[in-house]
Amino acid sequence: xxxxxxxxxxxxxxxxxxxxxxxxxxxxxxxxxxxxxxxxxxxxxxxxxxxxxxxxxxxxxxxxxxxxxxxxxxxxxxxxxxxxxxxxxxxxxxxxxxxxxxxxxxxxxxx
Numbered sequence: 001x002x003x004x005x006x007x008x009x010x011x012x013x014x015x016x017x018x019x020x021x022x023x024x025x026x027x028x029x030x031x032x033x034x035x036x037x038x039x040x041x042x043x044x045x046x047x048x049x050x051x052x053x054x055x056x057x058x059x060x061x062x063x064x065x066x067x068x069x070x071x072x073x074x075x076x077x078x079x080x081x082x083x084x085x086x087x088x089x090x091x092x093x094x095x096x097x098x099x100x101x102x103x104x105x106x107x108x109x110x111x
Contacts, residue, residue, distance in 0.1 A: 001064055004038040010054045010061075011036075025049050 001009070011021050011032075018032040025032070025046050034040040042050070051058045059065040 002038065003041065003062060003064075004036050006061055006064060007032075007042075007050070008036045010050070010056065014054065021050075021053075024053050 011018070016024075017029075018036070019029040022029045022032045025042075026049070027042075027046065031040070031042075035042050047058050047061050051061055054061075057065075
């Protein structure tokens with residue numbers, strides 16, 4: 001993915017038009033169109049504004065390098081979700097076993 005594709009991807013993921021991005025950055029809609037079609041590249045000042053607006057680093061816009069902290073954060077989120085699901089499953093299994101033992105005792109007493 002090149003810089004033009006990344007700008008277009010970020011814009012579309014934010015759900016805004018080329019005109020809206022142009023207003024945020026302070027350029028014309030045609031300038032954004034040229035950036036996305038690789039006819040020109042944005043100035044460094046405009047890249048910094050876009051990085052702040054989209055919440056990404058300038059390295060991501062320029063080179064496609066995602067920060068390591070984001071990758072680590074995603075891994076931590078995935079790990080926490082897996083642990084949450086597995087602990088919930090263990091609690092459910094424990095309750096099921098406890099109920100089974102209680103039911104077995106109740107039926108033995110009834111006999």
